[in-house]
Amino acid sequence: MSRLVLVLGDQLSPDLTALQKADRETDTVVMAEVMAEASYVAHHPKKIAFLFAAMRKFADALRKDGWTVAYTPLDDPDNAGSIDGELMRRLDETGADEVLYTQPGEWRLIRVLEDFASAAPVKVRRFEDRRFICTHAEFEQWAEGRKALRMEYFYREMRRKTGLLMEGDKPAGGAWNFDKENRKPPPHGVDTAPMQFTPDETVDKVLDLVDAKFAQNFGALRPFWFATARGQARRALAHFITHALPRFGDFQDAMLRDEKFLYHAVISVYLNAGLLDPLEVCRAAEDAWKAGDVPINAAEGFIRQILGWREYVRGIYFLEGEDYPRRNALNHQRKLPDFYWSAETDMACVAHAVSQTRDEAYAHHIQRLMITGNFALLAGVNPHAVHEWYLEVYADAYEWVEAPNTVGMSQFADGGLLGSKPYVSSGSYIDRMSDYCKDCRYKVKDKTGPDACPFNLLYWQFLDRHRERFEGNHRMGNMYRTWDRMDADHRKTVLAEAEDLLDRLSKGDRI
Numbered sequence: 001m002s003r004l005v006l007v008l009g010d011q012l013s014p015d016l017t018a019l020q021k022a023d024r025e026t027d028t029v030v031m032a033e034v035m036a037e038a039s040y041v042a043h044h045p046k047k048i049a050f051l052f053a054a055m056r057k058f059a060d061a062l063r064k065d066g067w068t069v070a071y072t073p074l075d076d077p078d079n080a081g082s083i084d085g086e087l088m089r090r091l092d093e094t095g096a097d098e099v100l101y102t103q104p105g106e107w108r109l110i111r112v113l114e115d116f117a118s119a120a121p122v123k124v125r126r127f128e129d130r131r132f133i134c135t136h137a138e139f140e141q142w143a144e145g146r147k148a149l150r151m152e153y154f155y156r157e158m159r160r161k162t163g164l165l166m167e168g169d170k171p172a173g174g175a176w177n178f179d180k181e182n183r184k185p186p187p188h189g190v191d192t193a194p195m196q197f198t199p200d201e202t203v204d205k206v207l208d209l210v211d212a213k214f215a216q217n218f219g220a221l222r223p224f225w226f227a228t229a230r231g232q233a234r235r236a237l238a239h240f241i242t243h244a245l246p247r248f249g250d251f252q253d254a255m256l257r258d259e260k261f262l263y264h265a266v267i268s269v270y271l272n273a274g275l276l277d278p279l280e281v282c283r284a285a286e287d288a289w290k291a292g293d294v295p296i297n298a299a300e301g302f303i304r305q306i307l308g309w310r311e312y313v314r315g316i317y318f319l320e321g322e323d324y325p326r327r328n329a330l331n332h333q334r335k336l337p338d339f340y341w342s343a344e345t346d347m348a349c350v351a352h353a354v355s356q357t358r359d360e361a362y363a364h365h366i367q368r369l370m371i372t373g374n375f376a377l378l379a380g381v382n383p384h385a386v387h388e389w390y391l392e393v394y395a396d397a398y399e400w401v402e403a404p405n406t407v408g409m410s411q412f413a414d415g416g417l418l419g420s421k422p423y424v425s426s427g428s429y430i431d432r433m434s435d436y437c438k439d440c441r442y443k444v445k446d447k448t449g450p451d452a453c454p455f456n457l458l459y460w461q462f463l464d465r466h467r468e469r470f471e472g473n474h475r476m477g478n479m480y481r482t483w484d485r486m487d488a489d490h491r492k493t494v495l496a497e498a499e500d501l502l503d504r505l506s507k508g509d510r511i
């Protein structure tokens with residue numbers, strides 16, 4: 001008996017379930033660069049290049065390990081153009097009598113492979129993706145019967161399950177969460193950067209291919225410095241643990257114009273493709289804390305992002321089903337402003353986040369949440385358009401992780417399933433946490449008038465237009481009381497100027 005074993009571009013892990021179930025003596029691994037995957041959204045060229053290069057190197061590593069790999073490059077004249085097409089072609093070619101695959105991370109591709117299984121002349125077996133700490137069954141069990149699915153409680157379960165940062169049944173350091181210590185304003189200068197890798201021959205070839213085929217996509221392909229193999233990704237992780245993790249907690253929410261990465265790990269691109277394993281990353285951070293190299297607020301804050309948030313959003317994506325990315329609880333219908341592509345706006349914070357995204361296919365969490373996400377929510381942009389933007393522009397974007405973060409956390413389009421209140425802020429939050437405002441054409445201190453910061457105007461207009469929904473929210477009551485205490489004429493001016501700003505946005509005027 002011989003089988004085909006599918007390995008997708010974001011399944012580059014030797015312990016992938018389908019590989020574990022296969023036999024390297026008799027079975028053939030199928031990997032394919034296909035247009036269907038490379039164009040279901042217009043991915044950032046750096047993301048495509050990263051994946052193709054990592055796929056090619058993973059295929060080579062499998063071959064060295066004794067596997068037979070049928071690998072199809074994008075420009076192979078026989079390329080069938082899609083994952084199911086490639087599987088059919090390889091079935092014909094090899095005469096294999098079974099296909100094994102691991103569940104993809106997106107409903108779209110799950111359905112494609114289900115249809116393939118119905119049409120295929122041979123048995124097709126699917127396995128759960130075990131490269132996560134929480135299984136689907138465990139998440140469903142945790143969610144069952146709960147009124148609110150709060151990440152914090154899920155995270156504690158995961159701490160107990162893994163024993164990470166636990167002292168017996170108590171959290172290490174005496175608290176589950178040290179976030180209060182993690183809200184420091186930006187530092188003056190940053191003394192580290194993520195590890196960068198010079199393109200080798202494999203990467204160079206892929207860069208030329210991506211240049212030729214995807215030049216029209218948003219984003220700069222070069223310079224390209226991502227790790228593209230597990231060994232490199234491990235080195236990047238070790239570099240982060242030594243040089244940046246100690247200060248990760250303190251400056252987790254800070255933003256600096258000239259420091260794109262601050263003390264962030266820049267490993268989501270590797271984790272999500274399978275080059276790093278989430279538990280190994282958490283254990284490495286825990287070990288650094290145990291060795292006394294990293295304070296507890298940093299180790300805990302970092303581990304919470306992976307053990308907590310990453311696992312939790314995946315659980316939500318699969319629990320909620322395929323309509324999740326289409327939700328629009330606030331009925332927001334505005335078109336995504338053009339400056340999300342061009343960076344041509346006078347708002348220094350937005351211009352900066354967008355141009356950094358174009359150059360690096362990366363922005364850190366607070367830039368995504370409190371700059372581009374915040375503006376889209378305040379302005380009432382259609383959440384599906386926002387979702388598509390995030391899926392296109394970041395190298396770490398796959399729907400299972402991107403959609404809950406965008407549709408749920410950032411746009412409140414799931415009606416508060418994921419977050420108990422919308423992440424909106426006026427300019428003063430951005431000013432406190434960044435150095436963007438000092439060079440902005442708008443004045444963050446101005447609440448009204450020609451120089452008023454758009455976040456100031458839109459923040460109050462957002463609260464006002466969604467009063468019915470949010471007034472009773474215990475975390476937002478204070479803001480409504482502040483708004484109501486303002487002078488009536490001032491409120492009228494704010495609303496009128498906000499409407500004017502939104503009108504100009506609709507007309508495509510520069511704002």
Ligand code: FAD
Binds near residue numbers: 305310364398
């Ligand atoms: P660090 O800040 O160093 O954090 C360490 C790791 O924790 C990350 O590598 C990531 O694996 C994990 N993590 C942190 N926050 C989250 C989170 N909220 N959800 C899931 N994992 C998290 N992350 C993605 O991996 N892919 C996406 O497509 C994505 N889209 C996002 C869209 C929006 C609107 C927002 C607000 C957040 C999104 N995130 C996404 C989460 C987060 O912004 C990124 O994981 C993080 O910025 C990656 O950079 P880093 O590796 O330097 O992370």
Ligand code: DLZ
Binds near residue numbers: 037043083105399
């Ligand atoms: C994102 C992506 C891209 C750009 N290209 C490919 C590809 O050519 N071949 C492949 O197997 N996978 C690719 N991927 C990743 C898939 O889109 C991903 O597996 C699904 O979105 C599920 O997460």
Ligand code: SF4
Binds near residue numbers: 443444
């Ligand atoms: Fe952004 Fe307003 Fe600050 Fe300008 S003033 S950078 S628009 S927050």
